[in-house]
Amino acid sequence: MKAVQIAASVLSCDFAHLAKELSRASDANLFHLDIMDGHYVPNLTFGQPLVAKIRQLTKLPLDAHLMVTNPEDYVAPFAHLGVNWFSFHQECVYHSHRVVQHIKSLGMKAGIALNPATPLSTLDSILPDLDYVLLMSVNPGFSGQEFIPSTLEKINQLKDIITQNALPTLIEVDGGINETNASLVIAAGADILVSASYIFSSKDYGAAIKSLRNN
Numbered sequence: 001m002k003a004v005q006i007a008a009s010v011l012s013c014d015f016a017h018l019a020k021e022l023s024r025a026s027d028a029n030l031f032h033l034d035i036m037d038g039h040y041v042p043n044l045t046f047g048q049p050l051v052a053k054i055r056q057l058t059k060l061p062l063d064a065h066l067m068v069t070n071p072e073d074y075v076a077p078f079a080h081l082g083v084n085w086f087s088f089h090q091e092c093v094y095h096s097h098r099v100v101q102h103i104k105s106l107g108m109k110a111g112i113a114l115n116p117a118t119p120l121s122t123l124d125s126i127l128p129d130l131d132y133v134l135l136m137s138v139n140p141g142f143s144g145q146e147f148i149p150s151t152l153e154k155i156n157q158l159k160d161i162i163t164q165n166a167l168p169t170l171i172e173v174d175g176g177i178n179e180t181n182a183s184l185v186i187a188a189g190a191d192i193l194v195s196a197s198y199i200f201s202s203k204d205y206g207a208a209i210k211s212l213r214n215n
C-alpha cells in the first residue's frame with residue numbers, strides 16, 4: 001500500500017520567520033496554501049506575493065486550496081507562479097469541468113473541494129477528470145477547528161467509488177487532523193492528510209509529520 005502523503009498547511013506557521021518555518025516542516029510531502037477571499041469564507045489569508053515568496057523558499061510541491069468565489073481567475077497566475085496542485089470549491093463554480101480542464105492544460109494537478117455538507121454525488125460526472133478530491137473535515141475558513149466525525153464515512157464511500165471504477169484519483173482530507181484521528185482517516189481511504197495547527201503548534205515539526213504518516 002502506498003504511504004500517505006502529508007500536506008503541511010502554512011496557515012498556522014509563524015509568517016515572521018517564513019523561511020525557517022518552511023525549512024522546519026520540510027519533511028512534509030507538500031505545502032498546502034489556504035487562499036481565502038473573505039466572501040466565500042469568513043476569513044482573509046494571503047495571495048500571489050506570498051505564494052511567490054513561498055515558491056522561492058522551497059522545492060516541495062505547492063498545493064493551493066482556493067476558498068474564493070472566482071477561482072478560475074487565479075488558475076493562470078498560480079500556474080505561472082509555480083503552483084503544482086490547484087483545488088477549488090464545487091459549491092462556488094458554475095462550470096467546474098471547464099475550470100478543471102484549464103488547470104490541467106497549464107500542467108497543474110486538478111482537484112475539487114467539497115464542504116462537509118456537500119454530497120459526493122455532485123462529483124458523479126467529473127470524478128474521472130480529477131487528479132484528487134479534497135474532502136473538508138471542518139467548515140472552511142479557519143485552522144484549529146475540530147474534525148467532523150461524519151467525514152470518515154464520506155472518505156469510505158469515495159474510496160469505494162474510486163476503487164470500483166479503477167480511477168487514479170487521490171483523496172485529500174483537510175481540517176482538524178491530529179495524531180489521534182489520523183489513523184482513522186488513513187484507514188478510511190485518505191491518500192493525503194492536510195495539517196496546519198497540529199504540525200505548527202508542535203515543538204518538532206518533523207516528528208509531528210512523522211506521527212501523522214506512521215499512524
Ligand code: DX5
Nearest residue numbers: 140141143144175176196197
Ligand atoms: C481550513 C483550511 C485548512 C486548515 C487546516 O479552511 O482549508 O487547510 O488550514 O487547519 P487545521 O489542520 O488546524 O485544522
Ligand code: ZN
Nearest residue numbers: 034065174194
Ligand atoms: Zn485547506
